[in-house]
Amino acid sequence: xxxxxxxxxxxxxxxxxxxxxxxxxLTAAGAEVIYSVTECFV
Amino acid sequence: MADPxxxxxxxxxxxxxxxxxxxxxxxxxxxxxxxxxxxxxxxHLRSFDQAVAYPPNQVFIGNLHPDRLNDIDPPWxxxxxxxxxxxxxxxxxxxxxxxxxxxxxxxxxxxxWLDTETAPGFLExxxxxxxxxxxxxxxxILPGIAIERILEKIATQGSLPLYHAGxxxxxxxxxxxxxxxxxxxxxxxxxxxxxxxxxxxxxLLTHADxxxxxxxxxxxxxxxxxxxxxNRGGGSIAKAIGEMCGCIHATGCDIKAFCVGPVYAILHxxxxxxxxxxxRVAVVGGGCLAKLGMKxxxxxxxxxxILEDVLGAIAFLVTEDDGETPIIRLDSIGRHTIGSGSSQxxxxxxxxxxxxDRIGKKVTDIDxxxxxxxxxxxxxxxxxxxxxxNNYRMIAALAVLRKEIDRSGIDAFVxxxxxxxxxxxxxxxxxxxxxxxxxxxxxxxxxxxxxxFLAKGSLFLGRxxxxxxxxxFLLEKNPRAR
Numbered sequence: 021x022x023x024x025x026x027x028x029x030x031x032x033x034x035x036x037x038x039x040x041x042x043x044x045x046l047t048a049a050g051a052e053v054i055y056s057v058t059e060c061f062v
Numbered sequence: 063m064a065d066p067x068x069x070x071x072x073x074x075x076x077x078x079x080x081x082x083x084x085x086x087x088x089x090x091x092x093x094x095x096x097x098x099x100x101x102x103x104x105x106h107l108r109s110f111d112q113a114v115a116y117p118p119n120q121v122f123i124g125n126l127h128p129d130r131l132n133d134i135d136p137p138w139x140x141x142x143x144x145x146x147x148x149x150x151x152x153x154x155x156x157x158x159x160x161x162x163x164x165x166x167x168x169x170x171x172x173x174x175w176l177d178t179e180t181a182p183g184f185l186e187x188x189x190x191x192x193x194x195x196x197x198x199x200x201x202x203i204l205p206g207i208a209i210e211r212i213l214e215k216i217a218t219q220g221s222l223p224l225y226h227a228g229x230x231x232x233x234x235x236x237x238x239x240x241x242x243x244x245x246x247x248x249x250x251x252x253x254x255x256x257x258x259x260x261x262x263x264x265x266l267l268t269h270a271d272x273x274x275x276x277x278x279x280x281x282x283x284x285x286x287x288x289x290x291x292x293n294r295g296g297g298s299i300a301k302a303i304g305e306m307c308g309c310i311h312a313t314g315c316d317i318k319a320f321c322v323g324p325v326y327a328i329l330h331x332x333x334x335x336x337x338x339x340x341x342r343v344a345v346v347g348g349g350c351l352a353k354l355g356m357k358x359x360x361x362x363x364x365x366x367x368i369l370e371d372v373l374g375a376i377a378f379l380v381t382e383d384d385g386e387t388p389i390i391r392l393d394s395i396g397r398h399t400i401g402s403g404s405s406q407x408x409x410x411x412x413x414x415x416x417x418x419d420r421i422g423k424k425v426t427d428i429d430x431x432x433x434x435x436x437x438x439x440x441x442x443x444x445x446x447x448x449x450x451x452n453n454y455r456m457i458a459a460l461a462v463l464r465k466e467i468d469r470s471g472i473d474a475f476v477x478x479x480x481x482x483x484x485x486x487x488x489x490x491x492x493x494x495x496x497x498x499x500x501x502x503x504x505x506x507x508x509x510x511x512x513x514x515f516l517a518k519g520s521l522f523l524g525r526x527x528x529x530x531x532x533x534x535f536l537l538e539k540n541p542r543a544r
Contacts, residue, residue: 034520035449038404040528058404058528060520061446062321062436062487 024050032058064383065392066335067540068328069342071499072265073122074153075486076161076258076349076373077114079107080225084250085354085370103358104228108367110157115142118437118484119372123150124499128435128481138439139366152499153265155372158226161257163188166203168257168306173249174224175215176232181206184231192264193306207232222246241291248287251351254373255286256299259348260306262375266344267307270379277379278340280304280314281331283323284348285489288316303346312344321434322519323347323490324376325533331380332390332535343380349373350488357487360444369440374491378498385542388505388512394421396516396534404530410456413516413534415464421536425461428479428536429510432497433457434517435485449492453516454480493517498537505539512538 028051032039039058047053082088082103092099113119117138120126125147134141148155156164163184166174176184185203189196212233215221221233234253237244259282267274282300289296300314317327324347331343350373358368383389396417402408418425433453442448458475461467467475485492494515501513519531 034518034530035406035447035452037406038522038530041405058520058522058530060321060523061444062434062441062449062489062492 026051027054028052029054030056032056034058034060035062063336063338065389066332066380067383067387067389068378068498068502068537069381069384069387070266070270070379071502072153072262072269072377073124073496073499074258074262074265074375075113075119075122075155076158076261076375077110077155077371078158078161078354078373079371080158080227081254081351082107082355082358082368082371083225084247084351085356086352088355088358091359102362103355103368106358106362106366106368108371112142112367113372114148114155115144115146116369117141117143118439119155120146120150121484122152122374122486122496123155124152125150127500128484128497131482131484132477136439137366139369153262156261157187159184159187162224162226162231163199163203164191164193164257164261165253167191167193167199168253168260169202171237173237173253174232174234175207175212176203177209177212177230178206179209180226180231193260220246222250238290243287243290243294252286252288252299254351255284255348256302256306257348258373258375259284259299259303259346259377262348262377263303263307263344263346266346266377266379272342274308275311277304277309277312277342277344279331279334279343280309280312281327281343281345282314282316282347283319283327283345283490284316285320285323285350286348299348300346303348304344309344319531320519320521320523321489321493322517322531322533324493324495325515325517325535328378328380328390328495329395329533329535331378332392335380335382336392341382344377345380346377347375347490349375349491353488357440357444357446364443366443369437370487372486374486374488376491376495378495383540383542386506386540388502388537389540391421391536391538394536396532398518398530398532400529404528406456407460409518409530409532410460413532414457414514415460417534417536424466425457425464426466428512428514430481430497430501430504430513431457431479432481432494432501432513432515434494435481435483435492435496436487437483437485440487448483450480450483451476501537505537506543512536
């Protein structure tokens with residue numbers, strides 16, 4: 021998928037992939053992060 | 063001075079099915095969905111005997127080793143332990159009736175009113191409690207309050223009804239009409255933490271040499287936020303719990319670090335012992351009302367009983383080396399620093415690899431890893447995954463990357479050095495430390511030489527930082543032990 025120019029909303033997960041890690045990948049891929057949060061499900 | 067030891071451990075559970083409705087998730091769902099949601103919750107609650115016979119609960123209080131869960135086919139709800147006892151070597155599972163009596167024993171401000179009809183039953187249930195003598199308990203609990211006055215308080219004064227066996231048996235009051243920190247639901251949360259924490263500390267004292275008066279310092283790692291409108295979360299519930307248990311020579315304070323709080327508290331306790339500041343430090347964590355029924359929708363959808371019907375509470379006595387008991391190696395502390403990063407690999411490198419490198423050990427030199435020990439039967443039905451298994455696979459993957467094991471050996475690594483989760487999802491309670499009592503027994507019995515304890519914290523939940531957190535330590539056979 022081409023993320024360039026896309027706006028993304030990120031929900032990270034504490035025991036999976038946290039939001040900052042996803043944001044770093046998507047920013048590097050050219051996306052604009054408009055909302056990013058990590059949640060804990062335990 | 064030699065490294066400190068964990069001299070005694072206590073793990074207790076409070077069966078509190080009537081309080082599930084006041085967990086954060088059930089409260090919100092009932093507010094949105096009304097009676098059908100409440101009826102669905104009530105239809106899926108367990109009896110006390112079912113909670114006692116549930117295999118993970120038996121592991122928690124020490125009657126079963128965690129490895130035994132590998133021999134029981136899931137769902138564990140279908141395989142109750144025959145003849146299970148509510149008492150175990152680490153603590154007990156107490157009934158709701160007893161706990162309501164304990165709430166009143168913990169209540170210094172007449173916040174809880176119990177009705178005249180049921181009050182004698184709660185006195186009877188809590189009788190024999192080591193907290194207060196019968197005369198003092200009678201003064202607190204009897205004669206009770208007329209139910210009409212209780213209902214009026216609920217209707218007009220912001221008091222919260224307390225239920226037991228399907229009926230209102232009392233209420234808890236707010237203590238200020240404009241203070242959000244002293245509303246009835248918040249005070250109930252705090253009082254339940256205090257009462258369950260005191261129960262754990264009391265068990266600890268019965269397991270340990272010495273008396274309550276010998277405790278120098280109490281550290282609470284509970285997840286409540288005691289305080290008023292000017293200092294929400296200011297604490298200190300540690301001293302409230304210590305007071306209830308008669309630790310009159312102790313001072314204390316609270317350690318807050320989300321789910322990794324107990325590991326930080328043990329680190330602080332061990333460091334204070336090693337520094338010679340104190341000789342006997344009690345670490346205590348009371349239970350968390352907010353997390354009751356957190357995953358109830360998943361349980362109901364799979365027609366399982368609501369497994370988050372218990373409060374967990376823990377306590378540990380940290381002392382100077384006795385020449386026998388396994389030591390906490392203070393040179394082994396694994397720390398997730400502010401600059402560590404938040405990916406799972408970065409966290410595990412900080413908590414596992416960095417400290418092992420520092421003390422010259424390999425991943426495979428550690429006999430057992432205790433990660434956060436959330437019971438997967440609670441989390442998997444709601445889609446939250448198997449937390450300990452995921453952590454073990456990450457540690458095994460790090461061992462593969464270091465070429466300590468082959469990729470094909472991951473499952474064997476997980477099976478032999480990990481364990482099934484068995485702790486209730488009470489945030490700080492599953493933070494690796496429920497394995498401490500088992501680990502001390504296994505090391506003393508010569509079954510293992512060491513065990514690493516690691517837990518993670520979710521600092522981002524408070525919206526002040528995007529950071530994760532974590533801490534670890536190594537428990538090792540006492541070098542002076544024969």
